[in-house]
Amino acid sequence: MNPVGRIGLIVTVTAVAIHFTGVAYAQADFEGIWNPQHPPRMGQPDPASVRLTPEGQAEYESYGPDKDPTLRCLMPGIPLGLVDPYPLEIVQQDHQILLLYEHFHQVRRIFMDGREAPDHWLPSIGGYSTGHWEGETLVVRTTLMSPDNYTWTNGFPYSGDEDAYVIERYRRDGDELTFTGEVHDPRYYEEPYVVNGRWNFAPDGEIWEYECIPEFGGIQ
Template sequence: MVFSNDDIEGIWDFSWPGHGIGHPPSSSVDFTTEGKLSFDSFLPELDPTLKCLMPGIPLGIIDPYPIEIVMQDHQILFLYEHFHMVRRIFMDGRIAPDDWPVSLIGYSVGHWEEKTLVIKTTHMSPDNYVWTNGMPFSGDKNSYVIERYSREGDILLFEAEIHDSVNYKTPYKVSGQRLFSPDMNIYEYECLPDFAGAGVI
């Protein structure tokens, strides 16, 4: 089957051998003083997903579970298996309202730059991290995330820049890729609070 490079609809898997997530080593991250203190004081049990909170944005960008992308005229839906997370990427030119409440997924607007989908997300909650090793995220009103998705055959390439001047002197960057998996299913995912952090010591 032949697809257009700007047709990213379908189910995309992350967990396939030989390809992982591109993260800078912590030693090369350009922390602010506050960001370094937050990173150094992180404990594994502080991971919000261990409280049955969905990964949100920016953490959910590199979530290893499959996602389904649904393209509509006015929006693109990102449907995540993990925690049933749903993102609406508004494509109709709207601007995020100033009084929009902060949340784990924030408020996302997008546009196409040729064959690349560009998403800007604002209004994100401070109850989140950039990465599960404790890379902090402030949720400051001036923080935002830029994502770029482009298709090359059955591969969906993505990269993201986390702009959070409270914690990072320069944007924190991640990248990765997903494999088009039309025969894969999105399964039920449940998080039981009594067991969510059972493996953390």
């Protein structure tokens, strides 16, 4: 085989291998512990700017402290747990990215190997997350989230409908990790609910245990 043919064969074999393994090789290094440095209001939008549908408005107005899962020591899940005032550890593997939150020990698996949610996957508080790289930006799509959840702890609702989903975009600039999350929930929102987050790289950071005692939810 001549040199040109040999190079062509190598390229072809490599492309086929990547296609069949489905591994999306990391385009940026997010690995490590990140300390929260979120914008005001924990990165949530000004409540007055959120455009709820009439059904969403009714749900919002029916909210009470007894419905806040975190005050009952239940994991916030998604979308409620997209940002929180605690450190986050990120572990990057070829087939998945792990988001290990100190808050409630929440663990998220972002599958990067091209798989989709299996048919048997039931709606859950954290949903099912898949991701891909757009240049150096990690794009995560989460579906199958439980209707027993909220978008924010002030009562902004989340329907859990089949057509509802969340898109997250993470990007690293030096020692800063920024994030934008879009909650797409047409039953309750006229337009996507957008939240922003920011973390600082903390090579000496620590993830602490988060034991939670419901009697100290402190809502009365």
